[in-house]
Every structure is written in structure tokens, then in C-alpha cells.
Amino acid sequence: MAKSLLITFAFLFTIGNTAIFAQGKTELCPQSPFDSSAAETMLGRGTCTIEGTAQATRNAQTWYANGIEIRLYPVTPYLEEFLELHKKKAGGKTAVYMSDVAYKTALSVTCDENGFFRFRGLKPGKYYLLAYFDFAEKGINVVDDGSVRNGPEITRFYHEEAYTNNYSHRLEIIVTLDKEGSTEKIKLRRRPGISGR
Numbered sequence: 001m002a003k004s005l006l007i008t009f010a011f012l013f014t015i016g017n018t019a020i021f022a023q024g025k026t027e028l029c030p031q032s033p034f035d036s037s038a039a040e041t042m043l044g045r046g047t048c049t050i051e052g053t054a055q056a057t058r059n060a061q062t063w064y065a066n067g068i069e070i071r072l073y074p075v076t077p078y079l080e081e082f083l084e085l086h087k088k089k090a091g092g093k094t095a096v097y098m099s100d101v102a103y104k105t106a107l108s109v110t111c112d113e114n115g116f117f118r119f120r121g122l123k124p125g126k127y128y129l130l131a132y133f134d135f136a137e138k139g140i141n142v143v144d145d146g147s148v149r150n151g152p153e154i155t156r157f158y159h160e161e162a163y164t165n166n167y168s169h170r171l172e173i174i175v176t177l178d179k180e181g182s183t184e185k186i187k188l189r190r191r192p193g194i195s196g197r
Contacts, residue, residue: 025093025094025095026093026094026095027094027095027096027097028085028089028094028095028096028097029082029096029097029098029099030078030081030082030085030098030099031081032077032078032081033078034076034078034099034101034102034105035076035078036101036102036105038076039073039074039076039078039102039105040105042074042076042123042125043074043105043106043107043122043123044123045121045123046121046122046123046124046177046180047121047180047181048121048122048123048124048177048179048180048181048182048183048184049118049119049120049121049122049182049183049184050072050118050119050122050127050129050175050177050183050184050186051116051117051118051119051183051184051185051186052116052117052184052185052186052187052188053065053111053114053115053116053117053187053188054068054070054111054115054117054131054133054171054187054188054189055115055171055187055188055189056133056135056167056169056171056189056190057189058137058167059137061137063133063135064111064113064114064115065111065115065131065133065171065188066111066112066113066114066115067110067111067113068110068111068115068131068132068133069108069109069110069111069131070108070109070110070111070117070119070129070130070131070188071106071107071108071129071130071131072106072107072108072109072119072122072127072128072129073102073105073106073127073128073129073130074105074125074126074127074128075125075126075127075128075174078098078102079098079102079128082096082098082102083128107119111131117188122177123177123180124177124178124179124180124182125176125177126174126175126176126177127174127175127176127177128172128173128174128175129171129172129173129174129175129186129188130170130171130172131170131171131172131188132168132169132170132171133168133169133171134166134167134168134169135166135167135169136164136165136166136167137164137165137166137167138162138163138164138165139162139163140160140161140162140163141160141161141162141163142158142159142160143158143159143160143161144156144157144158145157145158145159169189169190170190171188171189171190171191172188172190172191173186173187173188173189173191
């Protein structure tokens with residue numbers, strides 16, 4: 001039993017802001033300090049709006065992010081380092097995270113059944129919008145069961161099989177609001193150029 005517990009609660013040591021687990025899993029956080037006061041000020045009351053739809057598209061089909069939470073972060077030096085780390089390092093045995101305080105310093109809304117969302121009362125500035133969207137692609141495949149020859153005639157047989165492919169997309173965008181009273185209309189979707197995922 002003791003040996004089992006040692007495997008479950010693996011050893012952990014840290015180097016700077018890098019956590020390295022005994023199983024080979026590495027977690028990275030930005031090295032830049034997070035200025036919570038400046039970030040909260042950036043999220044203060046203004047008269048700007050960001051609105052749009054959150055969606056995923058595959059094979060000419062579109063899925064709308066019904067009931068998905070959208071988080072909005074002010075773009076700070078800490079966030080810029082986080083995005084760069086995520087783009088270059090995330091994947092495989094490496095995970096990139098924000099600190100708890102940075103993660104919580106954000107605004108959030110929930111999409112309606114059409115994937116529509118709106119953030120009101122924003123100040124002019126630059127913002128990063130993020131959501132995680134799981135969806136399923138369903139369809140029918142036609143399967144060839146072979147053929148039978150009857151004299152000069154050949155008859156082929158087919159049957160249909162239903163399939164389901166499950167996907168998880170990281171939806172994100174950076175939006176700049178130039179002046180008070182402005183409204184930006186966007187589509188929130190997978191953008192590999194921002195975070196690389």
C-alpha cells in the first residue's frame with residue numbers, strides 16, 4: 001500500500017517557475033511578475049463593447065458554443081509571456097499555466113444557444129478572449145462489403161455505419177478597443193497563430 005501511495009503522489013521539485021514531476025510532467029508559468037492592481041484597473045468601467053459568436057468549423061459544418069464560458073483578460077506583460085510560452089512550449093509532457101491570481105483577474109460571460117456573447121462596459125485597451133469548446137462531429141460512412149459475381153454480372157454490397165468524432169478546441173482572439181464608445185464584433189474560434197494550440 002505504501003508503494004502505491006508513492007506512485008500516486010509523485011515527487012515534485014521546482015526550478016524558478018518550472019515544476020518538474022517524477023513522471024516527467026513539466027508545468028511552466030511566466031517569469032514576469034503579475035501586477036494585479038494594474039490588471040484590475042484595466043478591467044475598470046468604460047463604455048466599450050466586444051460581442052460576437054464562439055464557434056468551431058470542420059468539413060464545412062459549424063458548431064456554436066452553447067453554454068460555454070468566455071473569459072476576458074487584459075493584455076499585460078504577464079499575459080504576453082504566458083501566450084508566448086504556450087505557443088512555444090505547451091504540448092506533450094509540458095503544460096503552461098497562469099498563476100491563480102492572474103487566472104482570476106478576468107471577466108466572464110456565457111454563450112447563448114447560438115454561441116452569442118457580449119462584454120459591455122469595457123475601457124479602451126487590448127484584451128485576450130479565451131474559451132474551451134468540446135463538440136462532436138456525427139455522420140454516416142458507407143462501407144463496401146464486397147461483391148458477388150453472377151455470370152457476367154457483378155453485384156456490390158454496401159452498408160451504412162454511424163460515426164462520432166470528438167474534438168476539443170481552444171478558442172481565442174486578441175481584440176483592441178481604440179476609443180470610448182467603440183464596439184468590436186468578432187468570431188471567437190481556434191487560432192493556432194496566437195497560442196499554437
